[in-house]
Amino acid sequence: MGVWPGKDDFFGATMALIRLTNTYKLPMELLAKGIIYGTETVPLTAHEFSLIGDTARERDLMYESVLWYNQSAALLKMESTVDKTKTARAMKKLASSWFNYGMPSKALEVAEEALQYDTENRGLIRDLEFYRNSVKRMSENDRKKVFRRPPHPSFPYYQKYEGLCRGQIKSPREMAKLYCNYQSTSIPIYWTKVEYSNIDPPVVLFHDVISQSEIDWMIETATEQLSRSILGDVKNAGSMYSEARISENAWLADNYEMSIKLGKRISLITGLDASVRHWDTYAEPFQVLNYGLGGMYEPHHDFTKLYRDSGLEDNLLFKNSGDRVATWMFYLTDVKAGGATVFPTLKARVPAIKGAAAFWYNIKRSGVLDDRSLHAGCPLLLGTKWAANKWFRELGQAFRYGCTLDPSE
Missing domain, CATH: 2.60.120.620 (q2cbj1_9rhob like domain)
Structure with a gap:
């Protein structure tokens, strides 16, 4: 008799997907269509993108969480019948990741858009005010920050390793x-x-x-x-x-x-x-x-x-x-x-x-x-x-x- 996957199995699977997208630089939009290196596989849903973003956030991988949450929100916005509450919730997560990555101006931009989908969302309204104040306190160096993947801490040759894998x-x-x-x-x-x-x-x-x-x-x-x-x-x-x-x-x-x-x-x-x-x-x-x-x-x-x-x-x-x-x-x-x-x-x-x-x-x-x-x-x-x-x-x-x-x- 088989055993149902547990929390550790779920965590391992989501971390594997994060590792694969990093190593092979897989475009999120193609993952959403189920296309990997020209091979058609099962597409990922907006909910699945969000779950993987949750794992990245739990591991303090803010760069990765931004990528996965962003694709989740993008898929929700493209649905024929947009669920505004669900879309606003996804964008709220995305804004939070942008802020934790160190780019409050992007967090503010996303939160403002999210509020258009759910104008009565009190959490979003509070976040919006917080992001506005954070942007006002930004230094000149903070404003110049570029969105890029942080270098791997363990191996100075990690870039070469991943390049060889590709x-x-x-x-x-x-x-x-x-x-x-x-x-x-x-x-x-x-x-x-x-x-x-x-x-x-x-x-x-x-x-x-x-x-x-x-x-x-x-x-x-x-x-x-x-x-x-x-x-x-x-x-x-x-x-x-x-x-x-x-x-x-x-x-x-x-x-x-x-x-x-x-x-x-x-x-x-x-x-x-x-x-x-x-x-x-x-x-x-x-x-x-x-x-x-x-x-x-x-x-x-x-x-x-x-x-x-x-x-x-x-x-x-x-x-x-x-x-x-x-x-x-x-x-x-x-x-x-x-x-x-x-x-x-x-x-x-x-x-x-x-x-x-x-x-x-x-x-x-x-x-x-x-x-x-x-x-x-x-x-x-x-x-x-x-x-x-x-x-x-x-x-x-x-x-x-x-x-x-x-x-x-």
């Missing part, structure tokens, strides 16, 4: 250095198709490395075990749910014949040892991930140094296995829009292509953590995204990855 941002000169080729493996007769998304350090996409039957097995097996993805929380000595990572995952142990088979194939292609052992392992089991609408993983590194140094990674499987030297990611589905894997520092973008796999190193051959491996899973805009990670540990790779004393390499 498309390639490398210059034509940088793009000209990228190429595709056939790459040999440990078996002379087995070659793979490789597409370079970045040269130094290498970020590559191996095409056609997993079959449909193998994909079906991974998804079917993982579906029975899916749970909400968590983040390692060093500060609070544990793990936690976070809005920085919205997905579900499941771990597929190597006691499955298919897992062992896929691990051997990855070893052939990368030259690294993908063996999963009961302790002091060379690689981790497959982590299968499912992303729904708005699902994403904000910019992060895969290496676990802080987690290990804190003593939290103390189980026998990983305790003496070292850090995550490299990452392999199978893409198990095509994605209609969004869902790319991006590297803000490198300006590299890897699209989610069914049957392909992304691969990159997180640690340099000198053993130094490579901060350039910072990456993110872009919010999913249309469709469903399934992926599967395989992380290689330092133990077992010493004679495969090579080493150097030069910390720059």
